[in-house]
Amino acid sequence: MKQVHEVHFITELFGKYDGSSLQSYLEAGGFKPLQQLLAGGSEKILKEIDESGLQGRGGAAYPTGRKLRQFLSEKAPRKFVVCNADEGEPGTFKDRELLRRNIYQVIEGMIITAVCTQAGEGIIYVREEYTNIHDHIEQAIESCYQHNYLGKNILGSGFSFELRLFSGAGSYVCGEGFAMCESMEGKSGRPRTKPPYVKQAGFLNLPTLVINTETLSAIVSIIRHGAHEFRKYGTAESPGTKLISVSGKVERPGVYEIPFGLTINEIVNGLAGGMKNGKKGNFVQIGGASGGILPARLWDTKYTYEDFSRAGMSVGSGAIVVADTETKLLDYLKVVQDFFNHESCGKCTPCREGNRQLRIIFDKIAAGTATAEDFYRMEIVLDVMGSTSLCGSGKTEVVPFNTAIKYFPEEFAVFAEFEKRAVI
Amino acid sequence: MKTVMLTIEKKVTLTIDGKKVTVPEGTTVLEAAKTAGIHIPTLCYLEDINKVGACRICTVEVNNRLQAACILPAEEGMVVKTNTSRVRQLRKHILALILANHDSNCPTCIRNNNCELQTLANELNLREEIFEREYARHVDDMSPSVVRDDSKCINCGRCVSICNEVQTVGVLGFVHRSDRTKVAPVYDKSLAELSCINCGQCIVNCPVGALREKDNTDLVWEALADKSKYVIVQTAPAVRAALGEEFGLPIGTGVTGKMVAALRRLGFDKVFDTNFAADVTIMEEGTELLGRIQSGGVLPLITSCSPGWIKFCEHKYPELIPNLSSCKSPQNMMGALLKSHYAKMNGLDPKDIFVVSVMPCTAKKFEVQREELEVDGIRDVDVSITTRELAQMIKEARIDFLRLEDEHFDEYYGESTGAAVIFGATGGVMEAAIRTVADILTGQEIEEVNYEFVRGMEGVKEARIKINEDITLNVAVVHGGANITALLDKVKNGETDYHFIEVMACPGGCVNGGGQPIVPDKIKMEINVPVERAKALYRADSAVKRRKSHQNPMVKKLYEDFLGEPNSELAHKLLHTTYVNRQ
Amino acid sequence: MSKELELLTDQVCAGYGYDPVNLLPILQEIQQRSEGNYISEEAARIIARKLNITESRVYDVVTYFSALSAVPRGDVIVQICNSTTCSICDNRELVTWFEDELGVKVGETTPDNKFTLIYTHCIGACDIAPAVRINHDVYGGLTREKVRELVASYRAKEAVK
Known part of the structure; x- marks a missing residue:
């Protein structure tokens, strides 16, 4: 098997700066993409996102550029951008790492998305299970307010954006857009009926864009390096890179950024160091509890939207739970x-x-x-x-x-x- | 004030089962199909009230995708198929899933033969139980009015919407999640311990037998069999407008004569009309109103006939208790008079008199138990049963209701006016009061008695009635908890200048009470039930000569012979009451 | 008791502008500051009144969300993950260790009302499976000895309180 390495496109700044200081984020090149946007206008940025072929990383894989443009066309006095950090699919912990190790990039992604779609308010919806990183996130938001990356008239641009954290209270279904809105409104997380859709009448019945933590982070990296750099990774139908959470019976469980197109074998036996204690692989579950079960004999399946679709499953949350033959x-x-x-x-x-x-x-x-x-x-x-x-x-x-x-x-x-x- | 929007209504054309249908934009596929003569099955759906898409029984194929028709807006060019083998199969399987979580012991269920789930299982040709049964077994029968049986509940959420959205009572709700999801009162208490107002709207909107009234028919049978008891029955105005439905008559058929005949067959010693007491109520309440206006008393005066409303007020608006009329409801006025005046007149010991009331209402069962409603230690009314329970007794006694010859109420307490019979519809008490008060204030017999502006199903009806140059009466009529809340918040904040407000807890008033025959939603989509039942009452009103309460000759006689005058000391002792702050 | 609760509720609700939209954070804060680490019926009634919402809505939310409770619990909630990865990585041993150390079975609260031991679904700590969450902190890679130390440290913290 060929040697496989993880890539660092979205996770470029992991470990490059002290994840909790705005100053060090700026020194590492943070907020340059936002400056680019404020200087060059949002159409250029939307075009870049279109060209990158980025698809929503929450699981539905809807083209992000199209999603942002649709939301831009929703006109209302109040519009909300909600960062979906309700990472609830079992076996998934990549958003946790994005929040922990590069929270400023998530916030920057929120600001960029808000400017591009003319939304004035934002919420980071973090699952209750991540309460131990709530303070870290709130401190980062506070720093951004102090330095006018958030609040009124951001950096003199004339654009204002208010951002806050909202903690879930323990419910998997609240990762769904409407259930999330219900819980933010102080109700149980039972999904509403569609239409209208969340983008038209979500939180407080106002236009709401629910967008995944990883998607927001990817937007920033794409602007920083250009769509063409992003497209150097992956396949035609699954461009770019993806954060995956590998866990279970492997030697090195963890979050990896991979180019689309690696095989499960390369991920399990390459990146993750192989089966734990040399045991025999049995199956993986791809993309969370609602993801497909793939037997070890099919581990040469490529990790792409199109290959998974053919196998009757989907990328989902990016989770890969690996089981050996001891698990029935x-x-x-x-x-x-x-x-x-x-x-x-x-x-x-x-x-x-x-x-x-x-x-x-x-x-x-x-x-x-x-x-x-x-x-x-x-x-x-x-x-x-x-x-x-x-x-x-x-x-x-x-x-x-x-x-x-x-x-x-x-x-x-x-x-x-x-x-x-x-x-x- | 109504604002009329002058917009051209957009239309969309879609194809349903090969048939082109044109409907206004915003119409659901379910409603569109109805116009094409196709009844897509529904279970959780309740027109205008519960459109939640939860039960999924209305699944149809739309452009080859499966969708719930009750919540899907019709779109131009849509191709809908409601009767494919796939759709039929899925509906059966959804139904089977629901049945597995339901105690399907139909023959002993109160809703046997009037159950929307049973009807669907039959119509959809479900002939096997596919899944293993697992259902809750908890029954809450502590409330004097409403019994909840978890084993029958199918989690459709109709009662939740009714209790929270329509009635704004908010004691029933969904709790927990997944297969532990259930409808439950707050903190799993009994309804008896909560701010439930006993209105029974949850019962009449439940598609199955999960909610029912507390059955008191055994107490009535017992009393009828007791030779030492003199058993008198009284019937509320709205009962006659709906009882016939239980025997297959069209909605809106008045059956006063047959009802009286049936009650005699059941063995009651006297069959009296609560309408008599309704006329007395107008005398007492009208006098109270005039008194408050003339002496600068607490205004607006608010009616007190509806026991659901009274409990609602005691829980949510205790600050408005001084506004409540001190008049007992007609049911209890009747009871108090029967056990005092009637007893005396006929040489009966009040203790031997057993008063049964037949009411369109479940809250009346609570009302008869209220501590305040007795005179000298004697309960005004002994047992209250609903229209449904009366129908049940008639059936149980094997009386062929439809073949009964019309009979009349017994003398004296069976005498009433047109003003009394309209008590059963929203606006009726107000209209009756105006008819009498206007005559008293003007000192004339005003000929026009139809006050149309207080009739009808609008949630809040307001009017300024110019009695003469000096006097204008500002009145409002409100029914249904949500409308009541909206209006009373204004009253509480002093934003209104009403003299008199009629409040009925149930939407539409007593004709649509929680004790009335249960009409499946499929029929409610076609017929406005409270409107049709109210028509029967207004017909009865216009058919009689005396249409004002103060014209009731027996009421006049009652005051001359016994009570003296309205609001006299004796009248106060017998016919007025007090209330409790329950907050 | 009732007065204290009324005071606490009012204080928390005021902090959120008495806006029922904030029901989740309001409930979480009141729960955390209430004896028994739960939302009592009385608390629910007061909250409903303060926010002008129905009690049924409060009860619904309290029973719907995992992080809220309608029944009293220990001050320290020990949640053992029982989801896919942790079950593959054999969380059964971990369960026994905690049961032994706390002297209760999963689903129970210690007699001194200090600890409640329950299962939880995925807490996003699959890379250190089998994982356990104790109040807001997450631990993995535990041994019999470490569990003993961990429980002892929480006991000591509780004793100081």
Whole structure:
């Protein structure tokens, strides 16, 4: 296998400056992209983002340039940009690193996005689980206010932008735009119905742009180096680099920035130092709890939007959870199901009742009492959930189960086995 | 003040099941399909109230994607398919998922044969239980009015919207998440311990049997069987406008005569009309109003007929308690009079009289238990049952309701005017009061008695009524918790100059009370139920000769023979009450 | 008690302009400053009144979010991650260590009301799995001995309080 290295495009400043001092961020070249914007106007910047081919890193992979332009066309006296740092997909911790090690770049990305889309207010929505870095973020915001990178008339540009931190209170679904807005309004995080969309009527029913922490960081790096530099990485359909969180049974778990196009093998056995204790790889789960399960025999699959799409999964949150053969697939799926059964908001029938039924079925599997009938039920539940759930969370929850059934049909033969045993 | 927008309504044309449909922009696919004669199934949907897209039973294919029709705006060129095999399959499976979390013991359920879930399972041809059943088993029956049965709840959220958005009571809500999600009262308390106003609007909007009234029919049967008891029944005005629905008659059919006949068959010793007491209420409350105006008393005077409203006021607006009329509700005036005047007149011991009231209302069950509502240790009313419970008793007694010949209420306490019967519709008490007060103030018999401006379903109705050159009465009529909250916040802040306000807790007034027959949402989408029921009352009003309370000859006689005059000492003892600050 | 709660609630709500939009931070702050580390029914009633919202909304939010509680808990919340990575990395040992050290099972609170031991879903510390969160701090790579020391240090902190 060829030697693989991580790249440092978005993470360029990791370790290059003291992550908590604005002064050292400036010395490392920070806020130059903002200066560029203020000098050259937003159209140039939007064009650069268009050309970079950057896609939203929150999971939906919508072209960022198009998203910003659509939001720009929303006219209202108050508009909000919300940085989605509610990183809740299990196995994901790359936003944590962006917030910890380069918070100023995230803030700069917020300001640039706000200027480009003419939004006057911003919120960094940080998950409650990251309370231990809230102070760090708030201090950075405070420093930016002190030096007029935030507040009224930023650097004499005539543009004003107010930014604050909002802490979640522990809910996975709040990573979804509407649920996030609901929680910021002091309500439970149950998604609203669309239309209208978040960009039209989000927080306080005002136009709201929810944008991922990594996307914001990438915007700054793209402006700093130009779209062409970004496009030197990756493939035609998946341009640029991506932050991934590798965890599980590998020697070196952690956050890596990779060019799109590496294979899972290169990531697991190259970057992450190989399987822990030399054990045999079993499967990876890609992109969080709602991500696909990919068996070790397919680890030469390339990490790109297009290759994953062909395999019935998606890049998602950038998580890669690696399991060796000591982890039994059905046990793992029970953990995944348990997660959803804890986190589903409970509003719509397919997701609420579907999770109830899946829990019953996985409990039976664990107890050794599942039958072929239960497998039939599971397939119906997955079909209903995947096709009729109210929000994306319910719809994508079925991916791990469907991919597991697709790639590990033999694991599900147990249902038939149990049936036989019951007959005897 | 209504602002009329003069804009040209944009139209969109879409195709539903191969049929072109043109509807105004903003119409949902569900509504558009209705105009094309297609009833897309719904369960959580409640027109204008609960449009949350939660149950997903209204799933349709739109441009080959699956969407919930109840929340999807129709768009130009949309191609909607509501009846593909895929859609039918998914609907069945969604329904099966709901059923697995529901106690489907239909035959013993209060809503058997009037259950939207049962109807759907039947219509969608679901013939097997696909999933394992798992449902909660908690029942809260501590409230005197409303019983909640978690085992039947399907988490549709209709009651939550009603309780919070429509009634602004806010005791029911969703709690927890995922499969632990449930509808529950605050901190899982009993409704009896909370600021529930017992209005029962949650009951009449529940698609299944998760909410029902506290069944008191056994107490009535018991009393009827007790030879030592003299059992009198009284019926509220709105009951006659809806009871027929329980026996298949069209919504808005008045059934006074058959109702009276049925009550006699059930064995009541006397069948009286709460309308009599409604006329008395006008005498008492009208006098109270004039007194307050003339002596500089607390204004606006606010009506006190609606026990849901009274509890709402005691919890949320205790500062307005002095504004409440001290008059008991007609139900309790009736009870108090029956156990004093009627008892005396007929040589009966009040202790032997058992008064049953048939009400369109669940809050009346709470009201009859209020400590303040007794005279010399004797309860005004012993048991209150709803229109639905009466229908149940008639069915249980195997009485062929539709074949009954019309009969009349018994004498004296069965006598009433047109003013009384309209009490059952929003604006009715106000209209009745104006008819009498205007005559008293002018000293004339004013011929025109139809005060149209207080009628109808608008949330807040206001009027300045010029009685003569010197006197103008400023009045308001309000119904439904959200409207009440909006108006009373203004009253509280002194932003209004009303003399008199009629308040009814239920939207539409008593005709739409929590004790009335339950109409499935599918029919509510077609028919404005409170409007139709109110029509039956206004018809009854215009059909009689005496349309003003003070013209009721028996009421006159009651004052001459017994009470003296309105607001007399005896009237106060029997017919007036006090309230409690519950905040 | 009631008066103190009224005072605390008013103080916190005032800090947020009595605006119900801020219900989440208001609840988090009141919870943190309340005995029992939870939002009591009484507190919910007062909050609803101060913010002019329904009690059902307060109860809904308190039961919906993991970081809020409607029942009393220990001052120190020990949350053992039970999500995908931590389960692969065998968090069962970690559970036993904490159960032994605290003398309670997962889901329980110590008799002195100091510690509550519960499972949590992913806390974003998968690189140090199996991970545990104690109040706001996150720990990984633990051993039997380290767990003992950790619990002892939190006990000492609580004793000072």
